[in-house]
Amino acid sequence: xxxxxxxxxxxxxxxxxxxxxxxRSLWADARTRFLRNRAAVISLIMLCAVAGFALFGGLVAQYxxxxxxxxxxxxxxxxxxxxxxxxxxxGTDSNGRDLFARTVQGTGISLMVGVVGALVAVIVGTxxxxxxxxxxGRIDGIMMRIVDVLMSIPFMFVLILxxxxxxxxxxxxxxxxxxxSWLDMARIARGQTLTIKNKEFxxxxxxxGVRPIRIILRHIVPNLLGIVIVYAxxxxxxxxxxxxxxxxxxxGVQEPATSLGALINEGSRTMQFGYYWQIAFPLFFFxxxxxxxxxxxxxxxxxxxxxxx
Amino acid sequence: MLSFVFRRLAVAVPTxxxxxxxxxxLMYAAPGGPFNSERPLPxxxxxxxxxxxxxxxPFWKQIVNYVSGVVTGFDxxxxxxxxxxxxxxxxxxxxxxxxxxxxxxxxxxVTVGVSLGVAAAIKQNSWVDYxxxxxxxxxxxxxxxxxxxxxxxxxxxxxxxxxxxxxxGGQWQFLIMPVIALSTSYMASIARITRSSMLxxxxxxxxxxxxxxxxxxxRVIWKHAMKPTMLPVLSYLGPAFVGMITGSVIIDVFFSxxxxxxxxxxxxxxxxxxxxxxITILVGTLTILFNLLVDVLYAWIDPKIRY
Numbered sequence: 138x139x140x141x142x143x144x145x146x147x148x149x150x151x152x153x154x155x156x157x158x159x160x161r162s163l164w165a166d167a168r169t170r171f172l173r174n175r176a177a178v179i180s181l182i183m184l185c186a187v188a189g190f191a192l193f194g195g196l197v198a199q200y201x202x203x204x205x206x207x208x209x210x211x212x213x214x215x216x217x218x219x220x221x222x223x224x225x226x227x228g229t230d231s232n233g234r235d236l237f238a239r240t241v242q243g244t245g246i247s248l249m250v251g252v253v254g255a256l257v258a259v260i261v262g263t264x265x266x267x268x269x270x271x272x273x274g275r276i277d278g279i280m281m282r283i284v285d286v287l288m289s290i291p292f293m294f295v296l297i298l299x300x301x302x303x304x305x306x307x308x309x310x311x312x313x314x315x316x317x318s319w320l321d322m323a324r325i326a327r328g329q330t331l332t333i334k335n336k337e338f339x340x341x342x343x344x345x346g347v348r349p350i351r352i353i354l355r356h357i358v359p360n361l362l363g364i365v366i367v368y369a370x371x372x373x374x375x376x377x378x379x380x381x382x383x384x385x386x387x388x389g390v391q392e393p394a395t396s397l398g399a400l401i402n403e404g405s406r407t408m409q410f411g412y413y414w415q416i417a418f419p420l421f422f423f424x425x426x427x428x429x430x431x432x433x434x435x436x437x438x439x440x441x442x443x444x445x446x
Numbered sequence: 447m448l449s450f451v452f453r454r455l456a457v458a459v460p461t462x463x464x465x466x467x468x469x470x471x472l473m474y475a476a477p478g479g480p481f482n483s484e485r486p487l488p489x490x491x492x493x494x495x496x497x498x499x500x501x502x503x504p505f506w507k508q509i510v511n512y513v514s515g516v517v518t519g520f521d522x523x524x525x526x527x528x529x530x531x532x533x534x535x536x537x538x539x540x541x542x543x544x545x546x547x548x549x550x551x552x553x554x555x556v557t558v559g560v561s562l563g564v565a566a567a568i569k570q571n572s573w574v575d576y577x578x579x580x581x582x583x584x585x586x587x588x589x590x591x592x593x594x595x596x597x598x599x600x601x602x603x604x605x606x607x608x609x610x611x612x613x614x615g616g617q618w619q620f621l622i623m624p625v626i627a628l629s630t631s632y633m634a635s636i637a638r639i640t641r642s643s644m645l646x647x648x649x650x651x652x653x654x655x656x657x658x659x660x661x662x663x664x665r666v667i668w669k670h671a672m673k674p675t676m677l678p679v680l681s682y683l684g685p686a687f688v689g690m691i692t693g694s695v696i697i698d699v700f701f702s703x704x705x706x707x708x709x710x711x712x713x714x715x716x717x718x719x720x721x722x723x724x725i726t727i728l729v730g731t732l733t734i735l736f737n738l739l740v741d742v743l744y745a746w747i748d749p750k751i752r753y
Contacts, residue, residue, distance in 0.1 A: 144648070145616075202523070216670060284492070285457065286457070289461050289733060290465050290733075290734050291688060291691065291726065291730050293692040294607045294725065294726040295465075295469065297711075297714055298472055298714075298722050298723070298726055299472060299721070300714070301714045301719075302473065302475065302719075354448055374587075381591065382589070382696065385696065386695065386696070386699060386714075388711075398591065399636055401591065401592065402591075405594070405595030405631060408599055414673060416599075427586075427587040428583075428587050431554070431583075431586060
């Protein structure tokens with residue numbers, strides 16, 4: 138037997154070894170797929186820009202959000218126009234407050250509401266669904282029936298009832314949003330857990346005597362993470378819409394604090410006097426935020442969904 | 447089938463009871479009564495008023511009274527703010543309005559959404575498809591409280607074609623903007639769901655068989671593809687219905703249409719608990735009934751469902 142070129146063969150073997158070491162994880166795979174999705178990447182950049190605006194916009198603003206410029210009240214249509222010179226980059230609202238500073242604050246609060254809602258959904262929903270799915274049987278039946286019952290209650294109305302009774306505050310708003318946001322997530326997590334719990338690694342864990350709580354936390358939840366992240370991203374814009382809805386009615390965030398929904402509401406009331414900037418700027422930030430979240434969520438779903446591989 | 451309906455009803459009734467009790471407990475737990483105002487009433491007067499509304503009785507008696515009133519006679523009690531009217535009067539005044547534009551919104555959302563989705567799926571990657579996808583993405587970021595001001599801006603302030611609000615007995619000019627504002631985002635979702643569902647169905651074997659035996663495309667779509675396509679759409683109708691009922695609050699406030707949403711928000715600001723509770727329970731009942739209806743329809747259409 139003759140080897141044509143010993144050195145070359147060895148070289149190939151060496152390369153193969155190297156290639157072997159560099160395995161591709163699920164997450165690395167997903168990242169490549171995500172980065173290839175142009176709409177999603179652009180949306181992610183936009184989202185970062187919006188977050189940056191909410192975080193650092195206050196440094197650029199020339200006025201405080203609750204500073205009332207009395208000389209502008211009543212003459213807003215021509216003195217409160219957006220301009221660089223006066224320092225009111227987005228103009229002023231009908232109360233003579235700087236709209237730029239208020240939009241910064243509103244964007245921040247809206248983003249926070251969305252993220253907190255999604256966070257509650259991720260933590261409560263995932264654990265609840267994973268527990269129900271893992272134990273199965275009667276426990277599962279009871280736990281999921283509770284979710285069914287809660288889901289068929291018109292929560293927007295109950296939340297408004299709660300806001301009326303316990304006073305309108307941002308804490309109540311968070312509580313109300315937290316109360317509903319986890320329901321869908323619990324269902325999704327449960328469905329996924331049902332397929333995971335029959336896998337070998339869970340069986341091994343059971344056989345070696347790992348306690349159920351530990352199995353859920355260490356073995357099941359990490360495997361749910363992909364789908365949970367996708368739904369959490371898609372949940373954020375829904376929570377933002379939800380909060381804006383309540384604030385639009387004037388029942389959510391209270392003055393002097395504000396959110397995008399409250400700003401859109403104010404803008405929609407004054408647009409008939411020609412203050413179009415008062416609705417345009419908040420609406421712009423609202424729309425691009427929602428847009429970006431939906432596209433990022435879609436991109437993540439395409440990237441993490443094993444069906445399309 | 448009948449036992450399936452009964453089993454679903456067996457869940458629906460306790461859910462409703464939970465809703466009634468929950469809202470009553472919330473109301474009872476509220477700090478300050480409905481008659482605490484800025485100018486406090488003399489204690490004797492307050493006691494008299496509370497006795498009239500039954501608020502001086504112990505908690506369990508109040509709740510039993512309320513629940514039995516609701517269950518046996520759909521009696522939601524008197525309104526605390528509108529002195530001469532009961533909650534039933536308020537609902538009787540506002541509900542037909544909500545029902546009218548809600549019904550039309552539902553019809554528009556389903557017919558336009560389904561046709562758009564089907565057209566997009568049949569002519570995949572054509573301009574029809576891009577148009578439908580574009581519309582549904584655009585409409586997704588325009589929830590009703592954004593749509594309403596935009597419509598008002600364009601059609602009333604700029605073009606001056608439509609009245610900016612009011613109801614006027616449900617004349618068509620007054621219906622257009624509420625219906626568009628309420629239905630757009632649901633129409634978009636329905637179009638998207640229909641499109642992806644139809645695309646999936648068109649790739650299945652039984653459609654290929656139907657095509658292979660020489661049926662014309664129109665017949666294949668109407669006779670064979672439509673039914674399985676509608677299943678995911680059907681399951682979306684429940685959430686869509688709930689969303690429209692909730693959205694009607696915005697419509698009523700924004701266009702002053704005078705539906706139950708307007709009373710709901712007014713009562714929310716006036717702390718008129720009995721009206722809020724009555725409307726919450728009404729909406730809850732509708733939601734549960736509608737979901738039940740959708741479930742039954744679903745089980746009826748889909749032969750794979752075991753019940």
